[in-house]
Amino acid sequence: MIFLITGGSKCGKSSYAEKLIFHLSQGKQANYLATMRVASEEEEAIVRRHQEYRKEKNFIVHESPLRFPDFLESSFVLLEDLPNLLANHMFGGDGYEGALDKIVELTNRIDNLVIVTNEVGSCILKYPIETENYITALGRLNYVLAKRSDCVIEVVVGIPLAVKGVLPL
């Protein structure tokens, strides 16, 4: 089963995704694919906070800003998150197509995959062309992945809403 979890910033989607992966694995060990690439003190603080927080969880973490490991210990995998993976590819990797290839390859080999994504397309401001291209690419990636997903969930103020399929919890 592939689950795509979306929502705005600080809507509770990551907490829900973590609950979901351990619900699926019945508490057994899961892999955590962390995609954030550290480029500032603020990001370093976020990564440190996440690492600290994940220590208490039954995760094997792989830092995967661009590509995923060939071997994953568990068949339960949480990918956090798509916007960072895409940004890493578009601003220093092999573009949208590269990100799409990597993620599609992952969906083909993992039995239970939970993907956290984000909404960035609801904004009045106009951005430089690189950013505009990124917004379009993330919308497209979400669209493509939603088609491949068994269940798409939008989290709103901490409440999961089924957009496609049935809520697993």
Add this chain to the structure above:
Amino acid sequence: MILFVGGRASGKVDAVKELLSIEPQEVTAKQALTTPAINHLENIIEALLENEQSVSDFLTRLINENPSAIILCDEVGSGIVPLNRKDRVLREEIGKACCYLQKHSTAVYRVVCGIAIKIK
């Protein structure tokens, strides 16, 4: 506590008036503690951050002192991450505040195109 969220001008005020027969008021953080229906929570949070006051202290007081409040807040987290740190913090604090208030709410509505969808 009842929470209404939705994009700007999505029809939250009308939804509150229609469902609960009350007119939401735009008030300060202090006034919010005694206001039955509070509009624009996002502006209250912005003012608290501007004045370097604790958002979590305010929310705790709001829950304790005004537990039957009706609260309206704009959803602001679905654009590109702001370049400016102040804007980034504000956007995240608004998101966190709604998640927190939701847990203490007996009902949550999300308003889309004027239609209030009960999500809790």
